[in-house]
Amino acid sequence: MQSEIQRESMLRRGLIDETGARHRRVLLRPLTGWQEATLGTSAGGVDPWDADAVLAACIERLGGYRDVVPDHVEALSVGDRARLALTLSAMMFGDRLWLTVACPNPACGEPADLQVSLAEVLDHADEAEPEWLEVATPDGPARFRPPTGADERAAAGDDAPGPADMRDAALWCRIVARVGHRGPLTREDWLALAPASRQAIALALADAGSAPELFFASHCPACAAWIELDLDPIDLLVRQFRLGADRLLAEVHSLAFHYGWSEDQILNLPRSRRWRYIELLRNQLEGRSLLGPWS
Ligand SMILES: [Zn+2]
Known part of the structure; x- marks a missing residue:
């Protein structure tokens, strides 16, 4: 289970303000339960403004800015926005991505698994890129x-x-x-x-490599055809939240059922705390010690 720590990272271009100063250091915080729920139940494609709002909501600090709004995110380079979405994805859902892609060979069509390490994709992101x-x-x-x-x-x-x-x-x-x-x-x-x-x-x-390399290729295990995948980080993040929507609902249900808390109270908990209570409940229901194995 991942802990709810904030994550600091460096943008390559960063936000350039009116004075020409660059703000590259970013501190990310995880989404709240409410934000997870809203994203997880949104239907259809991702509106770019929604994506900016999600990224802005996860930024605790950007260089000298403490109150980051969607306009700041919109002013970031396409590469930096991708980097932010991937960092958030790794922070909330783990570093390893297992993607299933249908083989493009019409005679085959078998599903093939592609494994991606977000840490490798985000590698070398620390160097500043030239402004021009x-x-x-x-x-x-x-x-x-x-x-x-x-x-x-x-x-x-x-x-x-x-x-x-x-x-x-x-x-x-x-x-x-x-x-x-x-x-x-x-x-x-x-x-x-x-x-x-x-x-x-x-x-x-x-x-110039200002955007992370998001193109992956592999072979179909059934027919050896090339499988190519172009990853869209914002789309990936939203799909991860949608996949987690049913699980989040089940978590709210369990906590509300056993503790009598309201949906609002549960969704206001940080995710790490929500997961800790779920773990305690599971231990209690299965007759295990409520303290860890180290006690
Ligand atoms: Zn195939």
Whole structure:
């Protein structure tokens, strides 16, 4: 059983405030029972605002900020947001993930297990990344930064529906500050760059490793076909809470039944304390000592 300790970690980019100061050190706290229950029973896809709210609720402190709100999370890079979601996932559900994926071979379709260690995925996350990335392109030196949640959201909602390359361009012109003498860029400017320039920038962004590597590959044990999986950390976190929803309900039921506590009182307990009472109850019902084996 995991203990309910807060976990400190470092973001690679962090929050950059109006003065240009960076806030990279983050202290995470587990969700309350109420937050677990709300997330576990939510239906459908994950609204990005909900994801920001969940991550903000789990941040005890971010650099100099004590009251972290969803707007702060939205301003973090896509890589840092992924890192936060994975750290929270490891903190609440353990480091090892067992994922079951259906084999993509239409003649097979057998389920295959993929095992992922979140600690390995989060490795090397401590180094600060440069605030601006630079690369030489046929159109001149380019200066750009990794996208944030706000960039992705603005680009997705920008003048949609439009051709896919115009929507991509909306994201690129938010994050590319300059190419040669041009900058800031309009979408038309971005599309007017040499294809080799756009490719150089995209490759340099991927190589900068600002986001954790979330692509996993394995072989199907039945037919040896390649199985590929692209992990979405926010989606993973919400799915874990949904899987835990029935268990949480059973825990509330047991504690309410045996102690006569209200749902509100039980969900206000920290998870570690809730689990400790469940353990005591189990020991009592099974006639074991209420104290640990060490006593
Ligand atoms: Zn197969």
